Amino acid sequence: MNSYENGSKLVLKGGNKLFGEVSLSGAKNAALPMIVAACLGEDFTKLRNVPIGLRDVKILIDILKELGAEIEVDGSTVLCKRGDFPNNRIAPSKASTIRYSLLLLGLTAALNQEIELPLPGGCKIGDRKYDLHILGMQKLGATVVENDQGLYLSSSGLIGSNIEFYLPTTSGTENVMIAAAISEGKTTLLNANTRPEIIQLGELLCAMGAKVTCNNRVVTVEGQSSLAGGVEISVMPGWDEAITYAVAAGVTGGEIYIPNFNTSFIKEDIRYLKIANVEVFEWGSALYVSGKNEKSTFDLFTAPYPGINSDMQPIFASLALTAKGTSTIADLRFTDRFQYVNELIKFGADIKSFGNTAIINGGNKLKGTEVRATDLRGGAACILTGLFSEGETVINSVEQINRGYESIQEKLSLLGADIKIVE
Known part of the structure; x- marks a missing residue:
């Protein structure tokens, strides 16, 4: 179930490519x-x-x-x-x-x-x-x-x-x-x-x-x-959830299919996914995502709609860790959104933040570790990073993640992730 209590943990093992269909909850x-x-x-x-x-x-x-x-x-x-x-x-x-x-x-x-x-x-x-x-x-x-x-x-x-x-x-x-x-x-x-x-x-x-x-x-x-x-x-489908699962396919080199969703609300997010060399295309009323290509670096700025929402920059930070070279992320709304950076560093990530900017040197091998969900999207970034890190990752404070992702453990498991809840 998706009712994480305080003290619950998510435990996942990295290395599995994600494949299959994932349905979105309401936003x-x-x-x-x-x-x-x-x-x-x-x-x-x-x-x-x-x-x-x-x-x-x-x-x-x-x-x-x-x-x-x-x-x-x-x-x-x-x-x-x-x-x-x-x-x-x-x-x-x-x-x-x-x-x-x-x-x-x-x-x-x-x-x-x-x-x-x-x-x-x-x-x-x-x-x-x-x-x-x-x-x-x-x-x-x-x-x-x-x-x-x-x-x-x-x-x-x-x-x-x-x-x-x-x-x-x-x-x-x-x-x-x-x-x-x-x-x-x-x-x-x-x-x-x-x-x-x-x-x-x-x-x-x-x-x-x-x-x-x-x-x-x-x-x-x-x-x-x-x-x-x-x-x-x-209620409209969760576009933020769609981007998160698209990045999950991207970082693991997998392929996913999201039914009953179009990209009309997330054109800028899709543009950055494509810059990062994640393939995204629509067919009928569904979205297809392939992460098989080698990832490319990018420079991202958050902005009011139709720009990239501040919510999404931790998700893109995880994607940047898979691209060889230097990417930058600047958050023009919430400078303290970078609290998650210290958690990603625990994986061995080469990422630094100062002011409203994060500098990410990606393409390095990362190792699973024990981290904490500092907030909703920071916790999601830890999950995404754990999916492509070697070995086991333990994420604490997962009640933060439960604030915005319905049944994320079950949905990732159905895509092939090795992930479970430990009470």
Whole structure:
């Protein structure tokens, strides 16, 4: 199963080439805001393809239910409506363990209620501010106060506003969209993040009765008096999962097939895979990846969509270790995303980081070792590196990996990896 507890370890032996078919779960970062948005509705909205096995998804659903939302789970299908949300003005303490609990601010503001929220958790990858969330709520007319207990929000009716972010925050954009959906007047959000997950959130809100447009870093929301809900939508496949398995094929010299997926959302990631000499092509509605060729070096910069997401740079760092020569990775968003570098060094990797850059001298033989998942993607990078390292690798803190990959051990095993969970 995929329910790693604290103290669980992943143990894998390197050297197996990965072959076969791998199916993608729903995208975590699409599902989380969609679950919150669905709780705006007066009637049940049905979300399909929800990655219900992920820790963050489970916690978010638990929080919403504790606060009075009506949510029913049946396999990967989740039914959500407002119910009695919020039946308590103080959110449960578990809200501090996930960053997406911040979206409770937008939900509460839209419903003209009040809530006290503990400061959010998530991956510890540097200065992940929430000032833009506060700015967005205040611009719409909500009162937000930060104190020792966390964030307190109260709303007695939102008014549309023109809001400009100093950087295109993903969850901050989602928070404003959710709040402004039930408001008076029009909200225009400039320098918004309009990545695929946000476009799908807009599609869900429109289906529920809102009026939302998302295009080229601009989001507009025409506020409604209420949202009916009562619709059905499938969560998009996990593009980040697709890239991870594509790199797994690349680093092991294998070949994989991903059904029901296209590359429209990840064109820049695909471009870098091809630069690295990983073959990627689409046929029908499926993606094929071959890692049989000798790998080439690359120089990668993260950037807001449609650029490479900061999330993916640890995954590409593992790929760079298989290319003979020097590759560079610069992260223009989270400089502390490089915490995983010290773990990769334990494999014998020649990789250095300073400031917002990592320099990777690849093509050397690596040996399995004991490492720790510093965060979600850093943990995935350790798995990928262990797959092509000689001998056994032990990965601790795998609950971090379980935050974003559903059944990763089972999926890799089906592709031929020698990998198991040790409790």
